[in-house]
Amino acid sequence: MDDRKLTTLLAAVEHGSLSKAAASLGLTQAGVTQMMNSLEEELGCALLIRTYNGIKLTAAGEELLPFIRDAAASLNHLKEEANNYVMGQLKTIRIGIYPSITKSWLPQVLKDYKKEYPTTSIEITVGGEEIPRYLDENIIDIAIAEENQKGNYCWNTICEDKYYAIVPQNHDLSKKDIVEIDELMKYPFIMSQINELKEKLKPYTSTNIVETIQIHSIDDDALISLVEQGLGVSILPGLSLKDISENVCVRPLQPELKRKLGIMMPRSVREQVQTFVDFVHHLDISKY
Numbered sequence: 001m002d003d004r005k006l007t008t009l010l011a012a013v014e015h016g017s018l019s020k021a022a023a024s025l026g027l028t029q030a031g032v033t034q035m036m037n038s039l040e041e042e043l044g045c046a047l048l049i050r051t052y053n054g055i056k057l058t059a060a061g062e063e064l065l066p067f068i069r070d071a072a073a074s075l076n077h078l079k080e081e082a083n084n085y086v087m088g089q090l091k092t093i094r095i096g097i098y099p100s101i102t103k104s105w106l107p108q109v110l111k112d113y114k115k116e117y118p119t120t121s122i123e124i125t126v127g128g129e130e131i132p133r134y135l136d137e138n139i140i141d142i143a144i145a146e147e148n149q150k151g152n153y154c155w156n157t158i159c160e161d162k163y164y165a166i167v168p169q170n171h172d173l174s175k176k177d178i179v180e181i182d183e184l185m186k187y188p189f190i191m192s193q194i195n196e197l198k199e200k201l202k203p204y205t206s207t208n209i210v211e212t213i214q215i216h217s218i219d220d221d222a223l224i225s226l227v228e229q230g231l232g233v234s235i236l237p238g239l240s241l242k243d244i245s246e247n248v249c250v251r252p253l254q255p256e257l258k259r260k261l262g263i264m265m266p267r268s269v270r271e272q273v274q275t276f277v278d279f280v281h282h283l284d285i286s287k288y
């Protein structure tokens with residue numbers, strides 16, 4: 001299947017018009033119309049309804065659109081990889097990752113990996129909830145993230161990471177050795193952008209979370225600073241607590257909460273990427 005037809009269809013859907021799609025792609029409207037007719041004939045069904053006001057998808061078009069997006073992305077990926085191979089370019093492993101991992105064990109892991117594979121280039125993209133989208137759009141090769149983000153991607157568990165209560169130094173709860181989750185929720189709560197924690201808290205809380213501040217940042221240090229200033233309490237995973245300020249207190253939670261971290265990746269990856277995944281998978285992360 002000609003990837004130009006798929007790209008042109010997606011442009012037409014985005015712009016809502018064949019003429020606008022043609023202009024954006026530097027094509028003639030007649031050429032775009034011909035490609036759409038050819039694509040519909042190839043698939044055996046009508047995809048677009050043409051009107052004076054533009055175009056819209058048919059019922060078949062709506063149902064097939066996700067598959068068309070996947071096919072276009074896969075063909076584009078194939079072209080990129082073939083070009084890299086032909087040009088003999090240095091292969092780069094592109095990793096999407098949480099900030100808490102970049103400040104904990106990842107640097108040492110990469111140092112050890114580079115000792116064995118010194119010619120491999122590593123590119124790191126730090127993110128949060130958008131990490132699965134980076135995989136979808138081929139911005140990264142693999143992601144090291146929480147299991148609930150894996151979707152339909154392959155999954156390799158690396159480690160478990162406990163959550164802890166974070167309270168100001170002089171807070172009432174700082175006097176406790178262990179903090180009950182239900183009790184913590186009675187205080188103004190600061191929630192980070194990576195908010196899958198809400199789902200983890202639901203079974204344990206008898207009251208609604210009182211979010212006085214929602215910080216749209218993947219930087220846990222910024223959240224800790226807000227707690228330090230007495231603006232609320234929070235819960236953070238252990239990997240985020242390296243070199244934490246002495247002006248906040250870290251306490252174990254009751255009941256205990258954990259997140260499972262691992263590698264998300266497509267079913268088919270380059271040999272170099274698979275080598276890195278296998279390297280990390282066989283490590284004892286607790287030693288890092």
